[in-house]
Structure formats: C-alpha cells, structure tokens
Amino acid sequence: MPTNDLGEYRLFGLKPGRYFICAKYRPGLHVISKGDVEEDVGEYSGPEFMPIYYPNSPDPARASTIAIKAGEEIPSVEILLRPVTTFLVRGRVYNMAASRRSSTGVIVQLEQRNSYSSSGSSNHQANIENPDGSFEFAGVLPGSYTLSAFWFEDGRRYQARQPLEVGNANVEGANLTIAPGITISGRIIWDGKPGMDRADLFVSLVPVDSTISFNAPARATGSSFSLKDVFDGTYRLGVVGQSKDCYLKSIRYGSNEALETGFTVFRSIQVPLEVTISSRGARAQGAVTDKDGLPVTGVWVVLVPDESRRDQFRLYQKASADQYGHFLLRGIPPGDYKIFCWEEVEDGAWEDPDFLRPFEDRGQKVSVEESDTKTVDVVAIRTKSPE
Numbered sequence: 001m002p003t004n005d006l007g008e009y010r011l012f013g014l015k016p017g018r019y020f021i022c023a024k025y026r027p028g029l030h031v032i033s034k035g036d037v038e039e040d041v042g043e044y045s046g047p048e049f050m051p052i053y054y055p056n057s058p059d060p061a062r063a064s065t066i067a068i069k070a071g072e073e074i075p076s077v078e079i080l081l082r083p084v085t086t087f088l089v090r091g092r093v094y095n096m097a098a099s100r101r102s103s104t105g106v107i108v109q110l111e112q113r114n115s116y117s118s119s120g121s122s123n124h125q126a127n128i129e130n131p132d133g134s135f136e137f138a139g140v141l142p143g144s145y146t147l148s149a150f151w152f153e154d155g156r157r158y159q160a161r162q163p164l165e166v167g168n169a170n171v172e173g174a175n176l177t178i179a180p181g182i183t184i185s186g187r188i189i190w191d192g193k194p195g196m197d198r199a200d201l202f203v204s205l206v207p208v209d210s211t212i213s214f215n216a217p218a219r220a221t222g223s224s225f226s227l228k229d230v231f232d233g234t235y236r237l238g239v240v241g242q243s244k245d246c247y248l249k250s251i252r253y254g255s256n257e258a259l260e261t262g263f264t265v266f267r268s269i270q271v272p273l274e275v276t277i278s279s280r281g282a283r284a285q286g287a288v289t290d291k292d293g294l295p296v297t298g299v300w301v302v303l304v305p306d307e308s309r310r311d312q313f314r315l316y317q318k319a320s321a322d323q324y325g326h327f328l329l330r331g332i333p334p335g336d337y338k339i340f341c342w343e344e345v346e347d348g349a350w351e352d353p354d355f356l357r358p359f360e361d362r363g364q365k366v367s368v369e370e371s372d373t374k375t376v377d378v379v380a381i382r383t384k385s386p387e
Contacts, residue, residue, distance in 0.1 A: 017346050018065040018355065023079040025049035050084045050141065058084050058141055061112065064354060069383075086139045087166055089124075091174030093133040093149045097158040098178075103133030106178065107150040110137050110164070113209055142166050146209045149176045157214045161207070161233045179267065181229035186273030188223045188239075195243035195279040203227065203275065205235040208262045227273075236262040238314070242277055244330040248314065250276035260312060281331035282368035286376040288321045288341050295325030296380045299341055302350045303329050304363065306336040316351060334370055338363030341380045 003009045011021075053063035054077060066074060089110060095103040110124040124137040143166055151158040160176040188201060201220040205227060207213055217240075218225045237251050237258070253263035254271035263273075284303065288296045303317040304310070315335070319327045329339075340350060340363045349355045364376050 014068055016068055016070045016344070018067050018349060020060070020063050020065055021054040021077060021079065022051050022060075022063075023054075023081055024051045025081050049081050050086060050139065052079050052081055054079055056080055059112075059143060061143075065352070084141070085168075086141055087168075088170040089137040089140050089147075089164070089166065089174055090170070090172050091135060091147070091176065093128060093135065093160070094175065094177045095133065095151055095158075096177060096179045097151060098153060102131060103128050103178075104131055105151070106133065108135045108176075109148045109150070109212070110140065111146045111148065111210055111212070113144045113146055113163075140166050140171075142168060146207075147174055147176060148210060148212065149178055150212075150214075151178050156229070158229075159214065159231050161210060161231065163209060179231075181231045182265070182267055182270060184227040184230050184265070184270070184273050186225050186227070186275060188220055188225070189274060189276045190279065191249055191276055192279035194277075195246050196241060197243050198241040201225075201239055201241040204238050204240075205230065206238065208234040208236055230265055232265055232267055234262050234264045237273075237275065239275060239277065243279070245281045245283075246277050246279050247281040247331045247333045248275070249278040249333070250274075252276075260309075278333075278370065280370040281333065282370065282372040282374070284329040284332060284337075284339065284366055284368065284374050284376055286327060286339075286378060288325045288327060288378055288380055290343075290380055291382070295321075296341070296343070297321055297323050297325055299343060299380055300345060300347070301327040301329070301378065302340045303332065304338050304340060304350055304356065306338075309335065310351075310353070313351060332368050334368055336365070336367045338365055339376050339378055340364075341378045342383045343380045344383045 001009055001011060050058040052058055053060050055064055093103045093106050093108060095106055106128040108126050108128060126135055128135055145164045145166060146161060147164045148159060148161045158178050160178045162176060164174055202217040203220060203225050204217040205215045218227045239248060248259060250257065251259045252274040256263060288299060288301060290296050299321050300318050301321055305312060305315040309315055315333060317329050319329050321327045340359060359381060362381050364378050366374050366376050368374055
C-alpha cells in the first residue's frame with residue numbers, strides 16, 4: 001500500500017492475528033488518486049533503500065510481530081527508512097549431472113538462514129542463462145545464507161547447497177557443483193512393542209539450513225528403508241506411521257548420534273542410518289478452565305519443551321480440549337516441559353520465541369520419564385477482547 005505525501009499509511013480490513021510489517025521504497029512512485037498510482041519512467045540515481053521490517057531492521061530475522069485483536073486499531077506504527085550498504089555475491093555453477101555439461105537453465109537461490117519470518121525473507125533467485133554457469137546477486141545484506149542450485153532433467157531433480165557468510169565486502173567465487181545424489185540405506189529398531197497407526201512407516205529428510213526440499217519419503221519394508229537422491233548437506237529425519245504413543249528415541253548416522261543436531265551427508269562417505277522408535281512415550285492429561293474455574297472447550301493445549309530444546313520442533317505437541325475441557329497429550333519423549341493454553345491463538349505461534357516470551361510464567365511445568373502419565377490442569381490465557 002503506497003504512503004501519502006507525509007509518509008502516512010493505513011492498513012485496514014485485517015483479520016485478528018499476528019502480522020509482520022515491511023516498508024519498501026520505490027523511487028518515482030506517486031499516488032495520483034484514490035486507488036491509482038503512477039511511476040516515473042527513467043533511471044534512478046539516488047541512494048539505495050532496502051526493505052525495512054518493523055520495528056527498525058532490514059533483516060527479517062529481527063522483525064517483530066504486531067498482534068491485532070478483533071475491532072482493534074493500532075496507531076503510530078512508525079518505520080524509519082534509511083540507506084543501507086549492500087553487497088554483491090558472484091559465483092559459478094558447474095553442472096556435472098546434465099547430459100551436455102551445460103549450466104544453462106539451472107536455478108540458483110540465496111536464502112537467508114535463521115529467520116522466523118518465513119514470509120518476506122531476504123531471498124534472491126535467478127535462472128542461469130550464461131553457458132559458463134556464472135551468476136550474480138546484487139543488494140545482499142550482511143548475514144548468514146544458504147546458497148543452492150537446482151537442476152531438473154528427465155523427471156529427476158539434482159541440487160547442490162552450501163552455507164555462505166556475507167560480511168562487509170562483496171563475495172566472489174561462490175561456486176557450486178551439481179552432481180547425482182546418493183542412496184542412504186537404513187533400518188528401523190523398535191524399543192518396546194511396535195505400535196503402528198498406518199500399514200507402513202515412512203522416513204523423510206528435511207534440510208537443516210534451507211526451507212526447500214525435494215526429498216521424497218521412503219517407505220520402510222519390514223525394518224529396512226532406502227532414501228534415494230540424497231545430496232551433500234545437513235539433514236534432520238522424521239518418521240510417520242507409528243502410533244501416537246511412540247516417539248523418536250535415537251538417530252545414528254554411522255557412529256554419530258544425530259537426533260538433536262541432524263547429520264551431514266558427503267558423497268564420498270556412505271554410512272548406514274539407524275532409527276530407534278520407542279513405544280513407551282509418556283502421557284500428559286488434564287482439564288482446561290477459565291479464570292472462574294469453568295471448563296473451556298475447543299481450544300489448543302500446547303506442550304512446549306524447556307528453553308534449551310526449543311529448536312527441536314519434534315518436541316512440540318498440541319491437543320484440542322474436548323466438550324468437557326479435557327485433553328490428552330501422548331508419545332512425549334522424556335524431559336522437562338511447560339503446558340500452555342490460550343483462549344485464542346494462531347496455530348504454531350507458540351514456536352516463535354517472541355510470541356511465547358510474555359507468557360513464560362503462565363505455563364504449567366511438567367517433567368516426564370518413559371511410560372509416565374501425568375495429570376496437569378491449566379487455566380486458559382485470555383487473549384480475546386472482552387465483549
């Protein structure tokens with residue numbers, strides 16, 4: 001939405017929820033009438049302005065959300081635009097998977113890491129048109145990035161990925177080599193009696209340093225599975241199909257335990273993958289009430305791990321309170337947790353540290369071991385506007 005001649009703006013018709021606000025400067029853009037804008041034609045030679053995220057940062061990872069309730073009006077949300085220094089990232093992609101050894105048509109992406117603002121993140125993307133595979137990204141802010149290249153041929157996909165740090169200078173020689181992936185063989189080990197919700201287990205990989213993944217889940221045959229077309233990089237592993245009382249107990253890649261940190265794949269080193277699933281997950285049950293002690297129904301009850309493990313998203317759980325306000329959380333790994341409940345909350349908001357911080361003292365602490373059943377009653381946190 002364009003601002004007026006005083007830099008003022010008004011965003012209206014917003015649904016209740018949490019929002020990121022970003023201001024972008026477009027030289028020569030003018031509002032000429034209600035709903036109509038006009039842009040000057042010609043080359044702009046003034047200073048460069050990067051998008052600024054509220055409250056005052058060009059880095060979306062440092063953006064703060066604004067929570068809006070039904071019927072609420074929030075004045076004076078001000079953002080200061082200022083010139084910022086940006087840099088160039090140059091490199092080449094060497095395509096060893098293409099039948100004609102050409103890098104033309106490869107997609108290259110520079111993706112900012114460690115950002116809770118998935119929408120509006122500082123990503124750069126380009127299709128390589130030069131036969132030598134060269135590319136250039138301009139307007140890159142200092143920070144931590146993942147540089148990726150993608151290639152598709154004959155129904156198969158290939159990729160290369162590497163971390164990249166941008167400091168206070170241009171980056172030269174950011175080169176990637178695309179090569180065929182490898183197959184990782186693994187096996188499932190059950191700790192306790194096997195428990196299944198589906199006929200089969202499916203094993204999948206997710207990159208630690210990127211939101212983009214083309215890895216297809218692998219179906220486990222008996223206790224064995226094979227993950228195909230896995231490329232160099234660091235991954236976390238997930239399993240679906242086990243019963244709700246189960247949890248991932250161990251992931252070993254070679255001789256290394258990889259449950260919490262993930263594991264790094266290198267083409268030149270192929271080692272077995274071993275996944276242990278325990279059917280002895282703990283349970284937490286209880287009732288949800290409001291401040292007057294009356295049952296609250298249809299709200300999310302959320303299990304949040306202790307602060308040292310909040311980057312482990314597999315440890316978060318949610319359950320809906322039934323018509324009596326009762327809830328049941330199952331398959332909880334051993335450890336320390338807090339249980340929260342809000343009268344109204346955006347799904348997944350509790351995984352954002354900025355959202356959770358004001359409510360830390362409202363959570364009910366609970367510690368569990370394998371096969372435990374704990375009873376915890378919680379009071380729903382008021383988030384709705386009083387009528």
